[in-house]
Amino acid sequence: METNDKKEKDKVTGVLFVGCMFIGMGIGILTKHMPAGLFIGMGVGFLASAAYRARNN
Numbered sequence: 001m002e003t004n005d006k007k008e009k010d011k012v013t014g015v016l017f018v019g020c021m022f023i024g025m026g027i028g029i030l031t032k033h034m035p036a037g038l039f040i041g042m043g044v045g046f047l048a049s050a051a052y053r054a055r056n057n
Contacts, residue, residue: 009056013049020045 024041028034 009053013052016048016052017042017045020048 021038021041024037024039024044025034026037027040028037031037
């Protein structure tokens with residue numbers, strides 16, 4: 001059974017990832033390079049999620 005603390009961390013890391021992906025998508029639209037923007041956003045999202053988890057363990 002998951003603890004409330006783990007559920008809360010999963011929610012925050014999910015929001016970080018999706019937020020970074022949308023920012024990357026927006027930058028991709030502005031620069032007319034959507035795939036590159038999405039990949040950059042996803043990469044930053046994964047790194048931000050990992051950093052958040054590492055800091056809060």
